[in-house]
Amino acid sequence: MTGSSTGRSTGPTTGPLVEVRGLRKAFDGTPVLEGVSFEATEGTVTAVLGPSGSGKSTLLRSLNVLEVPDAGTVRLADDEIDFGTFAGLGRAQQKRQLAALRGHSGMVFQSHHLFPHRTVLQNLVEGPVQVQHRPLAEAEADAHRLLDQVGLADRAAAYPSQLSGGQQQRVGIARALALHPDVVLLDEPTSALDPELVGEVLGVVRDLAAQGRTMVIVTHEVRFARDVADQVLFLDGGVIAEQGGAEVLTDPQHERTRQFLSRVLQAG
Known part of the structure; x- marks a missing residue:
């Protein structure tokens, strides 16, 4: 990414913006990821779906x-x-590498993880000021712009306990964007919300997709993924069982994918 308002890189990136090769992870000897590989280009949305325990998060x-x-x-x-x-x-070298890689992304969690004793505005400026060492005035101006973008311009002085679950999650999205990430990572951003609040969060994510934000989204919202995703990864047992465009969700080729989608759509 080349220094646009949607990312933090200051020089050209060669090849895909996100590149994962042969990723493996085990917990207590139990494999969770077994050789996962994929790429994502700038300005695209990658949706990751799969059953519980498949390794998505x-x-x-x-x-x-x-x-x-x-x-x-x-x-x-x-x-x-x-x-x-x-x-x-x-x-020391490990810490430098981790910080450098982490600096390219902003994370939106299943639960918002806002600081309860700080206002919405204070939550948004924490990372830019403390981690990126940006001037407070600059970070606050940016935070107000982002709150307006997610429809919460009038809630800057509120505390998290004064917000609905959907509002808190929208603040979480704005907080991730405040870091000016190259890629936004969203981990089941609606899973902890009451059904009537899901739409307001998905609306914000749709807007980000329309603006050309690069995103990787773990989600169980199949219809939403079908509408916004440029790439779909279906994980099962720690591997990518099926990969492609929206056709993975409309015309899956593998029986395991068909079973999963049928179950989720019936439940939804």
Whole structure:
């Protein structure tokens, strides 16, 4: 990405903006990711679907290195980590590599994880000021712009407890955007919401997609994914069982995908 308002990179990126190769992760000896590989180009939306326990959230958290994979490589923009050799690096070098990779992404969690004792505005400026060392006035001006973008311009002085669940999640999205990330990572952003609040959050994500934001979204909202995704990954048992465009959701080729979609659509 080249220094636009939708990202933080200052130089050209060669190839796809997101590149994952042979990603592996196990917990207590149980494999969760078994050789996952995919790419995502700038300005595209990648939707990740699959049954519970298929490795979706672990994959997303690996892109943000909240989980450190056991093997494989992750490249975001112009920074890459080879996790096959990562364990052999010194602690200082590991911290530098993790910070560099994490600096390219903004994370939106299943639950908003806002600081309850801080106002909405204070939640938004925390990362830009404390992590990116941006001037407070600049960060506050940016935060007000983002709150307007997600429809919460009048809630800057409110505390999280004074907001609905949908409003809190929209603040979480604005907080991720405040870091000027190259790629926005959303982990089931509507899963903790009451059904009547889901639409307001999905509306914000739709707007971001229309603006050309690069996003990787773990979601169970099949119809939403069909509408906004340029690429769909269906994970099952720690591997990508099916990959493609929206046709993965409208005309899946694998029986396992068909079974999953039938179950989810009937439940929804």
